[in-house]
Amino acid sequence: MRVAVTGGTGFVGIHTVRALKDAGHEVVIVARGTTRRPKGDRVTFVQADLTSATKLADTFAGCDAVVHLVAIIQERGRQTFDRVNREGTERVVEAAKQAKVGHFVHQGALGADPDPRYPYLLSKWSAEQAVRASGVPYTALRPGLIFGPGDGFFTLLTRMMRINPVIPIAGDGRTLFQPISVGDVTRCIVLALERGPATRVYEIGGPDQMSYEDIVRTIKTALGLHRKIVHVPVPMMMPVAFMMEKVLRHPPVTRDQLRMLGRHNITRVDSVRVGFGFDAERFADNCDYLQDY
Numbered sequence: 001m002r003v004a005v006t007g008g009t010g011f012v013g014i015h016t017v018r019a020l021k022d023a024g025h026e027v028v029i030v031a032r033g034t035t036r037r038p039k040g041d042r043v044t045f046v047q048a049d050l051t052s053a054t055k056l057a058d059t060f061a062g063c064d065a066v067v068h069l070v071a072i073i074q075e076r077g078r079q080t081f082d083r084v085n086r087e088g089t090e091r092v093v094e095a096a097k098q099a100k101v102g103h104f105v106h107q108g109a110l111g112a113d114p115d116p117r118y119p120y121l122l123s124k125w126s127a128e129q130a131v132r133a134s135g136v137p138y139t140a141l142r143p144g145l146i147f148g149p150g151d152g153f154f155t156l157l158t159r160m161m162r163i164n165p166v167i168p169i170a171g172d173g174r175t176l177f178q179p180i181s182v183g184d185v186t187r188c189i190v191l192a193l194e195r196g197p198a199t200r201v202y203e204i205g206g207p208d209q210m211s212y213e214d215i216v217r218t219i220k221t222a223l224g225l226h227r228k229i230v231h232v233p234v235p236m237m238m239p240v241a242f243m244m245e246k247v248l249r250h251p252p253v254t255r256d257q258l259r260m261l262g263r264h265n266i267t268r269v270d271s272v273r274v275g276f277g278f279d280a281e282r283f284a285d286n287c288d289y290l291q292d293y
């Protein structure tokens, strides 16, 4: 197959492009190219900003499928949730329709919800709605928190844990997550492509539901770190998050993310087996890569 991958330069994108190539497919990467512009055997790079692109249908012409991965988790300047996540998806799926692409694999997010108190989850929900309403044959995935080399959550947490003797945990730390490996997510994407449009949404998570505190303790054990954990009430962390958003390019936590800590981010523990026929990997057994961070 010839497969266009929007966001093929990002964390999930790099692993997806590799998995598609390994499965014998040809890949067209679509992104702005802010950090890399990969090209090579069976890989083409097309530069496009999804907030303004007008020629996406030309890019998708001749593609059997589009895998749509572009989304942001933190807003920055003109890169807002609404412009990138919702509008960008509308633009991509409309272009896929014009180009008569036969399968649109949409990467959503576990917890996508129309509740306006959670702007990221709202934008992911609106994006998914646009795909479902488009008339383009689709499969949608909603992964939980994704771990693996190059991830933006576990590696940042590890770096913070290495330099701080005390690890602050927002609130009671009991909100549950269901980490899924990037290898398993890309395996689901490739399987979805090979099966053809399912016209449904698959929630996918790893085999363990873990609190934030469980995740911190797992990393501590894996890396042999001795750190003290302190719980900080969320209202006390809000002004700190606000300051970090103003000052840092990649703040370790934003106010939006602190608000999302109020909700569990989980699905069935056997979701991958039920949806895709294989057992997902455990975070605790597969976090060695964090030694490199």
Ligand SMILES: NC(=O)c1ccc[n+]([C@@H]2O[C@H](COP(=O)([O-])OP(=O)(O)OC[C@H]3O[C@@H](n4cnc5c(N)ncnc54)[C@H](OP(=O)(O)O)[C@@H]3O)[C@@H](O)[C@H]2O)c1
Pocket (backbone or CB within 6 Å): 006, 007, 008, 009, 010, 011, 012, 013, 030, 031, 032, 033, 034, 035, 036, 048, 049, 050, 051, 068, 069, 070, 071, 072, 079, 084, 107, 108, 109, 110, 142, 143, 144, 145, 146, 147, 151, 152, 153
């Ligand atoms: N990581 C997780 O834990 C997780 C969990 C659940 C769901 N997801 C979903 O998985 C998908 C991929 O996430 P990720 O972690 O791989 O994100 P990421 O590493 O931040 O990658 C985002 C990608 O989008 C591209 N991009 C950003 N703004 C763009 C724009 N305006 N126009 C065109 N391209 C743009 C970036 O490339 P350029 O900078 O080169 O443009 C990059 O390739 C997203 O849909 C996300 O919601 C992720």
